[in-house]
Amino acid sequence: MNAGKTRLNRMPEWTALGKHREQLGATHLRELFAADAERGSRYTLQVGDLYLDYSKHLVTDETLALLRELAAATDVAGLRDAMFRGEKINTTEDRAVLHTALRAPRDAVVEVDGENVVPDVHAVLDKMAAFSERIRSGEWTGHTGKRIRNIVNIGIGGSDLGPAMAYEVLRSYTERDLTFRFVSNVDGADLHEAVRDLDPAETLFIIASKTFTTIETITNATSAREWLLTNLRVGPDAVAKHFVALSTNGEKVSDFGIDTANMFEFWDWVGGRYSYDSAIGLSLMIAIGPDRFREMLDGFHLVDEHFRTAPPEANAPLLLGLLGVWYGAFFDAQSHAVLPYSHYLSKFTAYLQQLDMESNGKSVDRDGNPVDWQTGPVVWGTPGTNGQHAYYQLIHQGTKVIPADFIGFAKPVPGLLAGLVPQHDLLMANFFAQTQALAFGKTPEEVRAEGVADELVPHKTFKGNHPTTTILAEDLTPSVLGQLIALYEHKVFVQGAIWNIDSFDQWGVELGKVLAKKIEPVLTEGKGGEQLDSSTATLAGKYRTLRGR
Ligand code: F6P
Numbered sequence: 001m002n003a004g005k006t007r008l009n010r011m012p013e014w015t016a017l018g019k020h021r022e023q024l025g026a027t028h029l030r031e032l033f034a035a036d037a038e039r040g041s042r043y044t045l046q047v048g049d050l051y052l053d054y055s056k057h058l059v060t061d062e063t064l065a066l067l068r069e070l071a072a073a074t075d076v077a078g079l080r081d082a083m084f085r086g087e088k089i090n091t092t093e094d095r096a097v098l099h100t101a102l103r104a105p106r107d108a109v110v111e112v113d114g115e116n117v118v119p120d121v122h123a124v125l126d127k128m129a130a131f132s133e134r135i136r137s138g139e140w141t142g143h144t145g146k147r148i149r150n151i152v153n154i155g156i157g158g159s160d161l162g163p164a165m166a167y168e169v170l171r172s173y174t175e176r177d178l179t180f181r182f183v184s185n186v187d188g189a190d191l192h193e194a195v196r197d198l199d200p201a202e203t204l205f206i207i208a209s210k211t212f213t214t215i216e217t218i219t220n221a222t223s224a225r226e227w228l229l230t231n232l233r234v235g236p237d238a239v240a241k242h243f244v245a246l247s248t249n250g251e252k253v254s255d256f257g258i259d260t261a262n263m264f265e266f267w268d269w270v271g272g273r274y275s276y277d278s279a280i281g282l283s284l285m286i287a288i289g290p291d292r293f294r295e296m297l298d299g300f301h302l303v304d305e306h307f308r309t310a311p312p313e314a315n316a317p318l319l320l321g322l323l324g325v326w327y328g329a330f331f332d333a334q335s336h337a338v339l340p341y342s343h344y345l346s347k348f349t350a351y352l353q354q355l356d357m358e359s360n361g362k363s364v365d366r367d368g369n370p371v372d373w374q375t376g377p378v379v380w381g382t383p384g385t386n387g388q389h390a391y392y393q394l395i396h397q398g399t400k401v402i403p404a405d406f407i408g409f410a411k412p413v414p415g416l417l418a419g420l421v422p423q424h425d426l427l428m429a430n431f432f433a434q435t436q437a438l439a440f441g442k443t444p445e446e447v448r449a450e451g452v453a454d455e456l457v458p459h460k461t462f463k464g465n466h467p468t469t470t471i472l473a474e475d476l477t478p479s480v481l482g483q484l485i486a487l488y489e490h491k492v493f494v495q496g497a498i499w500n501i502d503s504f505d506q507w508g509v510e511l512g513k514v515l516a517k518k519i520e521p522v523l524t525e526g527k528g529g530e531q532l533d534s535s536t537a538t539l540a541g542k543y544r545t546l547r548g549r
Contacts, residue, residue, distance in 0.1 A: 008500055009373050013070040014329075020066055021330040028465050029056060029439045047316045048302045048483045053470040056439040057323055057403075058331070067322040068312045076318065076497040083493070084308055086112045086269070090504035091366060097504050099274035099489065100304045102266075103297040103482070112269055121278075124265055125297075128282050129290035131244070131264075135204065136175055136286060143238035146201045150179045152194055153283040154224060155208030156216045157354060159246070160184040162276020163208070163283045165351035166296075169344050169481050172413040174287040182283075183224075186216040191223055200231040200242070206283050207245045210272050212252035215513070221256065246279040271504050273354045274489060277482070292478045299482025307490040317487055320469065321494025327403045327467065328374035335378035337395065337404035339387060341431040342476060344413065349381040352488055359492045359503040366500050375499050376492075385430045396438065396462055403467045406435050407484070411475040438466035523547075 008014055033039050033055075043055035059067075071077075082089050086096045101110040101117050109116050134140035138147040153163055164182035167174065174180070181194040195203070205224045209217045221243075228242055229235070236257060244262040245253040248270075253263045264279035276284070277297055285293040307317045327333035336356075338349045360376025381387065381404070395402050408431040412424040441464020447457050471487075473480045496503030522529045522540045526549065529537045 007369075008074065008371075008498070011070070011073055013066065013073040017063075017066050017070060017326070017330060020063060024058070024060070024063070026465075027058070029058065029467075030464065032058075032060065033440075045314060045316050045319070047306050047310075047487070048299065049473045049477075049480050050316070050483055050487065051472045052316055052319075053472070054319060054323065056435055057467045057469070058465065059323070059326070063326070064313075064319075064322075067326060068318075070325070070498065071312060071318060071322060071494070074498045074500070076321075076494055077312075079497045080308065080490075080493065084110075084304075086110055086117075090271075090502060092502050092505045092507070095504070096269040097271065097274075098267075098269040099271065099277065100301075102270065102277045103300040103304065103486075105301065112267075117267065117269075120265075120267070124279055125290075125294075128264055128279060128285050129293075132282070132286045132290055132293075136178070136289065140204075141241070142201050142203070143232060143234055143241045144201045146199070148204045149177070149202040150181070150198045151204050151206060151283055151286055152181045152183060152198075152224065153206045153208055154183045154191075154217055154220045155206075155246075155280070156184040156214060157358075158272030158275050159208035159210060159214075159217065159280055161273075161347070161351045161354050163281055165347040166276060166281070166284045166481060167287055168347050169342075169476065170284070170288050170292070170296075170478055171344055172415050172476075173289075173292050173478060175289070178287065180283060180287055183220055184216065186219055188223070191220050191227075195224070195227055200228045203228065203242060205243050207243060207247075207253075207256070207258065208280050208282075209246070210248050210266070210270070210275065210280075212245070212247045212249040212256065215516075218256070225257070244282070246282055272506075273358055277485075288478060296478035296482040299477075299479030300486040301482075302479070303483045303486035303490065307486070317490030318494050320487070320491040321498070323403065323467075323469070324377065324491070324495055325498050327401060328377060331401045332374075333377065333401040333403055334374075335380060335400070335402055337402050338379060338381040339384050339404055339406050339434075340381075341384040341406065341408040341427055343383055344476060345407065346383055348383075348407075348484075349379065351485075353379045355488060356492050358506050358509070360496050360499065360501065361508060362496075362499075362501040362503075364501070366502055371499065371501065373499065375501055376495065384434065385427065388430065388434065392434070395466060396441075401466075403469075404438070405469045405471060406431060407471045409473050409476045409480075413476055435468045435470055437462060438464065438468055440464045441466075 039055045045052045079089060083097050084100060086098055088094055088096050090097050096112045098110060102121055104110055104118050106122050108118050110118055135148050141147050160182055167180055183190050183194045207221045225239060229238060232238060239257050240259050243258050245258045246264045247253050248266055248268055250260050250263060254260050264282055266278040270278050277300055312318055338352055340348050356379045357376055362375055363371055365371050408428055412421055441462035444457050444461045447460045452460055492503060521527045523543060526544060529540055
């Protein structure tokens with residue numbers, strides 16, 4: 001698609017940014033704020049319910065203009081439009097990339113290979129809604145006639161992280177009488193802990209796998225079936241009442257023994273890490289109900305439309321993507337922290353890790369040439385205020401450039417115990433304090449003025465100048481969650497477009513899978529060790545000895 005393009009780092013727009021970076025030198029955020037009294041209100045955007053403050057970034061009007069020129073020169077908008085049109089922009093897998101169709105309204109038209117996919121999307125959403133209501137109302141019963149009270153989602157990667165994350169985020173909207181568990185790890189401990197206190201007669205397993213071939217998921221699903229049949233002392237006909245599948249692969253679902261009538265379908269144009277708003281979200285829909293799920297999809301759609309139509313200077317995903325490119329290329333930033341100030345967002349950053357790192361962890365461009373510029377950063381972070389008492393030290397006073405996103409909410413979640421509501425202001429005071437401290441720091445003069453002994457002044461000085469984005473919303477609703485996820489999805493898209501990489505394949509996960517298959521018989525039967533390198537062979541031998549084999 002981009003064949004013949006000038007290499008990114010030889011583009012005049014790139015060179016101009018490099019020169020501009022040199023001119024900016026060690027310019028401090030203190031100076032930028034002093035020079036413009038309006039900076040804190042001018043460098044902001046409102047997108048739906050999300051208020052974005054990007055004033056605490058190491059940028060000027062000129063930087064932003066140069067970054068937008070880079071976006072224009074790399075034709076981010078062209079690739080974006082091709083994505084929305086359903087073109088096969090995932091070239092290495094020859095697939096369209098249409099997660100945006102999953103949240104399109106019923107009357108929208110989105111074509112893949114000349115066919116409108118929106119009616120199919122809504123047919124599956126309707127089927128999910130009907131099923132969710134049957135579970136929530138108690139109408140759907142297990143094999144013995146007991147109502148379902150426990151829902152166990154078995155999946156991994158995009159078939160786990162999305163629903164598991166969103167269930168936590170929206171916990172205050174969930175049906176509290178139902179128990180939800182998420183099993184992903186092939187380590188049997190995961191399934192063991194998930195089912196050990198459950199009554200199989202009241203348990204529904206949702207087997208979530210796009211391909212229905214992923215070894216972890218199929219192994220856990222097989223063990224779950226065994227657990228259910230053994231503990232209920234029933235035959236395989238009980239499976240129909242206790243297992244449903246979410247997949248693109250009807251044949252494999254059927255081979256596993258799940259009736260395809262109990263399968264909720266999605267399509268190969270939905271990437272795993274972009275799939276929790278498809279059938280993969282069934283557990284979430286059961287938890288929050290179809291109406292809340294729709295509110296979430298509408299939140300996604302709002303940001304899709306913003307990304308598709310907002311002009312470059314007011315386009316939030318474009319801006320966030322460009323800022324990441326800026327720090328990676330010209331400040332040697334290797335990582336990006338996402339620091340939500342909400343306990344409910346405890347799995348949010350883990351979810352973003354897959355979204356960002358599986359998408360943009362690439363080192364060849366779309367034509368297969370090695371890139372000689374930074375691509376995706378290491379994404380990490382946990383909710384504040386916990387991190388403040390752990391690793392923030394390094395962000396404040398370490399040697400690394402770590403751009404960070406701070407995400408917070410003006411109101412505590414609905415239904416919080418009244419006595420706990422005042423704690424929200426303390427939480428948010430920390431939220432604002434951290435970005436202030438990171439940006440402006442504390443000068444040696446300020447430290448000295450507090451009477452600190454000379455030898456301690458360097459230790460108590462905060463250099464500041466650490467870039468952050470603040471994202472503030474009124475409250476944490478299903479729609480706001482959809483808006484946030486779509487914002488990050490499109491940010492990742494923008495960066496992939498600029499770096500000229502395929503953000504929608506994931507070949508890097510394949511090698512380990514193939515090698516694990518070869519190593520398993522070495523561990524279990526002691527066969528094939530001679531084909532391994534000396535380190536792995538010795539380790540496998542050691543393992544066998546420790547296992548008493
Ligand atoms: O790890 C690779 C990967 O293919 C992810 O992209 C995907 O989300 C995950 O495995 C699970 O795949 P599946 O849904 O096909 O089981």
